[in-house]
Amino acid sequence: MKVFNGVAELEKAVGTHLGYSDWHTVTQEQIDKFAEATGDHQWIHVDTEKAKAGPFGTTIAHGYLTLSLLPKLVQQVYRVDGLKMGINYGCDKVRFPSPVPVGSRLRAGVELLELTHTPAGTRVKVKVTVEREGGDKPACVAESLSLLVA
Numbered sequence: 001m002k003v004f005n006g007v008a009e010l011e012k013a014v015g016t017h018l019g020y021s022d023w024h025t026v027t028q029e030q031i032d033k034f035a036e037a038t039g040d041h042q043w044i045h046v047d048t049e050k051a052k053a054g055p056f057g058t059t060i061a062h063g064y065l066t067l068s069l070l071p072k073l074v075q076q077v078y079r080v081d082g083l084k085m086g087i088n089y090g091c092d093k094v095r096f097p098s099p100v101p102v103g104s105r106l107r108a109g110v111e112l113l114e115l116t117h118t119p120a121g122t123r124v125k126v127k128v129t130v131e132r133e134g135g136d137k138p139a140c141v142a143e144s145l146s147l148l149v150a
């Protein structure tokens, strides 16, 4: 975990890789709860019997479930102290280059791309690459933005 003492210290790290999160295991219970929360009950996610004969041989996580893990995973990589709050500003680009079969272990690598000072706060852009253990392609690659309010 990298800890930065304020935005000025974070700014010095622009262009660097900040490190990796812990591994997170995606369970069927988590997929089912995500389906319930979002109303997306497609069989490739929730029908374990049908999915055995499907293209992935098992159920797979929703792409947006993987994306929704970003706050948790990125918070394990770095922190900026001395802020009032951080706000999710959105994403510039998101891709899901490979599926996440149930039981997969995922972790995030974080690269600090850009800092922009705005009247509302400091906008931070990071490139988050979610790797699947044993996978040759990332599960998710996202340029994610946060607004840091001091």
Ligand SMILES: C/C=C/C(=O)SCCNC(=O)CCNC(=O)[C@H](O)C(C)(C)COP(=O)(O)OP(=O)(O)OC[C@H]1O[C@@H](n2cnc3c(N)ncnc32)[C@H](O)[C@@H]1OP(=O)(O)O
Binding pocket: 040, 042, 060, 061, 062, 063, 064, 095, 096, 097, 098, 099, 100, 137, 138, 141
């Ligand atoms: C209704 C909801 C349903 C779901 O949630 S389904 C579950 C979520 N989705 C998935 O699991 C999809 C998993 N991905 C795939 O199976 C494949 O992927 C696709 C079939 C979607 C596409 O495959 P291919 O046509 O071969 O394209 P490519 O080469 O995989 O590239 C796709 C984009 O991913 C970027 N990419 C690929 N490899 C990497 C890498 N190693 N690092 C960073 N980005 C990568 C590429 O550039 C490109 O993006 P650029 O279209 O913008 O060029």
